[in-house]
Amino acid sequence: MLLPASPAAIRRAAAALRRGEPVAFPTETVYGLGASALDPEAVRKVFAAKGRPDDNPLIVHVTGLPMLRGLVRSLPPAARALAERFWPGPLTLVLPKTRAVPGVVTAGLPTVAVRVPDHPVALALIEAAAVPVAAPSANRSGRPSPTRAAHVAADFPGLLVLDGGAARHGLESTVVSLGDPPRVLRLGAIPVEELRAVLPGLVVATKARARAESPGMRHRHYAPTRPLVLFRRSRAAALREALAADPKALLLCADADAPLFPGRRPVRLGATPAEIAHGLFDALRTERRGSVLLAYALPRRGLLRAVMDRLERAATRVV
Numbered sequence: 001m002l003l004p005a006s007p008a009a010i011r012r013a014a015a016a017l018r019r020g021e022p023v024a025f026p027t028e029t030v031y032g033l034g035a036s037a038l039d040p041e042a043v044r045k046v047f048a049a050k051g052r053p054d055d056n057p058l059i060v061h062v063t064g065l066p067m068l069r070g071l072v073r074s075l076p077p078a079a080r081a082l083a084e085r086f087w088p089g090p091l092t093l094v095l096p097k098t099r100a101v102p103g104v105v106t107a108g109l110p111t112v113a114v115r116v117p118d119h120p121v122a123l124a125l126i127e128a129a130a131v132p133v134a135a136p137s138a139n140r141s142g143r144p145s146p147t148r149a150a151h152v153a154a155d156f157p158g159l160l161v162l163d164g165g166a167a168r169h170g171l172e173s174t175v176v177s178l179g180d181p182p183r184v185l186r187l188g189a190i191p192v193e194e195l196r197a198v199l200p201g202l203v204v205a206t207k208a209r210a211r212a213e214s215p216g217m218r219h220r221h222y223a224p225t226r227p228l229v230l231f232r233r234s235r236a237a238a239l240r241e242a243l244a245a246d247p248k249a250l251l252l253c254a255d256a257d258a259p260l261f262p263g264r265r266p267v268r269l270g271a272t273p274a275e276i277a278h279g280l281f282d283a284l285r286t287e288r289r290g291s292v293l294l295a296y297a298l299p300r301r302g303l304l305r306a307v308m309d310r311l312e313r314a315a316t317r318v319v
């Protein structure tokens, strides 16, 4: 059930959270499927509804640093510096957890992932429920993350969804663990370059390391409506051949590149990196034209580095 996110609807959703019922809500990144992080039964309902493997931990959403007290054992100086600069915002920090955080939330890990969402509805909901809210992206496991309330309703008919319009970033938060060195476990809406301005020693975890430390990185993700073939930069000729060979093949491209493919009516993802990031999941989730989707590698800088990560994880084949 979609409800415009009025104060009354937020109160209703907060009451549902307090009764142990999951609800979906908008954040600045993507929609989340929330449950009280202190209620193991409610959190189990989120895993069950998503069909999420139980080894994949959830992010706990709070309104600010005061709400973290009691949930994390310590806040290292690097974490504090990042939090001060980027919260509220699309940065998730992995910190040592206390016993107050049920094991089901963290899939048995000794750490908990936390963030302060930069969205008035998300903040008002957590405030009204007065509990930290564990929330994965509000999609069935393996599907692209929902950037609109209608995407959530498509995956979970009957669920209470607070409709806050299209998510601003359309790409999930960047996940950082604060080991030595600090590592990006999942690329996301805050580019690595911006985080390095605060934490120069930050590295991007290798794929193997990210899979070991962040179980979500092991699982198949972002399955599009059609098979997706991703072409490396060096394979431009192969991309042209694939397009020429299949008139039903549908190209996903940056606006600036559309003129390179005359007569093809490609899916134009956007002009800027922010627009491309914003348009990607929507296209993967809703595009019904074409028999196969073709995409090509974008420069791995800034936000586009995270876009490339999602394209690689969505791709049925990389050539």
Ligand code: TXA
Binding pocket: 027, 029, 030, 031, 032, 033, 056, 057, 058, 059, 090, 092, 094, 106, 109, 111, 112, 113, 135, 136, 137, 138, 171, 172, 173, 174, 175, 185, 186, 213, 214, 215, 216, 217
């Ligand atoms: O933007 C976002 O992060 C959205 C909104 C709703 O906040 N949430 C989201 O959640 O994308 P989810 O569950 O789809 O992705 C959470 C990611 C997974 O890759 C998971 O493995 C990782 O965070 N994660 C959670 N807890 C962790 C922990 N204790 N250690 C390492 N990785 C963790």
Ligand code: MG
Binding pocket: 136, 137, 145
């Ligand atoms: Mg997800």
